[in-house]
Amino acid sequence: MSTVLSVTKRETGHRSTLTQLRKGGAIPAVIYGYKVDSTPISIAAKDFKKSIQKNGQNSVFSLELEGKKVNAVVSEIQQCSLKDEVNHIDFLAINMAEELEADVPIKLLGQSVGVSEGGILMQPNLELKVKVKPTELPESIDVDISSLKIGESLTVADIRDATPVEIISEDDYMLVTIVAPVSVEEETTENEEGQESV
Structure with missing residues (x-):
């Protein structure tokens, strides 16, 4: 309405x-x-x-x-x-x-397993481009990230079939990724190695 x-x-x-x-x-x-x-x-x-x-x-x-x-x-x-x-x-x-093209915000749902284990959540893109009738234009596209582990990512290809509207964005369009944290020990080791090689 x-x-x-x-x-x-x-x-x-x-x-x-x-x-x-x-x-x-x-x-x-x-x-x-x-x-x-x-x-x-x-x-x-x-x-x-x-x-x-x-x-x-x-x-x-x-x-x-x-x-x-x-x-x-x-x-x-x-x-x-x-x-x-x-x-x-x-x-x-x-x-x-007529259908129109619009940018719709991505809404992340759930707590990622990887984040619980200390991983860092990265969301390089905040919106998706969709094609839809004006009356069916969603306020957001929900993306469940609860099963994502450290080192795993979600792209448009992973959610396309489960999304009720047509997504125009390419399959490799990155939605979210969980990266491993850099520990203090790793940073120290890297610094020591750098000093030794000088």
């Missing part, structure tokens, strides 16, 4: 205009895509935040703009790292009948 949000067309241009918008509790944004010319808009920050908390960032938004409703998904969010505030949003207008 889409979330209905009211948006307002805005004038582009001066940075001071954007600052005023943000001070007034609005977020500058843009909408483009299916049957929509690129249009600068603004949206109430509290409404957007409430919607994200309730439905997640990957939900479909029904944007009301000048009496017209446009189905859209969030393409990009720019945030201020210092204040944890949203500075700008890109909305992509979509055709609800």
